[in-house]
Amino acid sequence: MAVVDLCGADELRPGERRRYYAEGENIILCSVDGTVAAFRNRCPHQRVELLHEGSFTDGVLTCPMHGWAFDVRTGRSLNASGQLTRFPAEVRNGRVFVTLPDPW
Ligand code: FES
Numbered sequence: 001m002a003v004v005d006l007c008g009a010d011e012l013r014p015g016e017r018r019r020y021y022a023e024g025e026n027i028i029l030c031s032v033d034g035t036v037a038a039f040r041n042r043c044p045h046q047r048v049e050l051l052h053e054g055s056f057t058d059g060v061l062t063c064p065m066h067g068w069a070f071d072v073r074t075g076r077s078l079n080a081s082g083q084l085t086r087f088p089a090e091v092r093n094g095r096v097f098v099t100l101p102d103p104w
Pocket residue numbers: 043044045046047048063064065066067068
């Protein structure tokens with residue numbers, strides 16, 4: 001595992017999502033309910049890495065390809081059986097730290 005200093009907490013406004021790359025991972029960071037949630041930026045439907053281009057409203061991230069929607073509070077799909085891969089994330093001293101798995 002690697003703990004990565006991903007960005008400043010103020011880079012992400014409330015209700016915003018943004019893509020980052022770190023340690024070979026394509027990450028989508030979402031601001032929701034006053035905190036942050038980090039996921040692999042890959043839709044479980046067809047493994048497309050474009051979630052950052054989908055809509056993000058009221059904590060629901062929708063894949064732009066075929067419309068699978070995910071509640072970023074849980075990572076679970078609201079309209080299909082998929083689940084996003086979540087990475088532990090925390091805000092510390094004004095920075096967002098994300099724990100990433102070892103590469104395989
Ligand atoms: S690839 Fe995301 S919904 Fe199909």
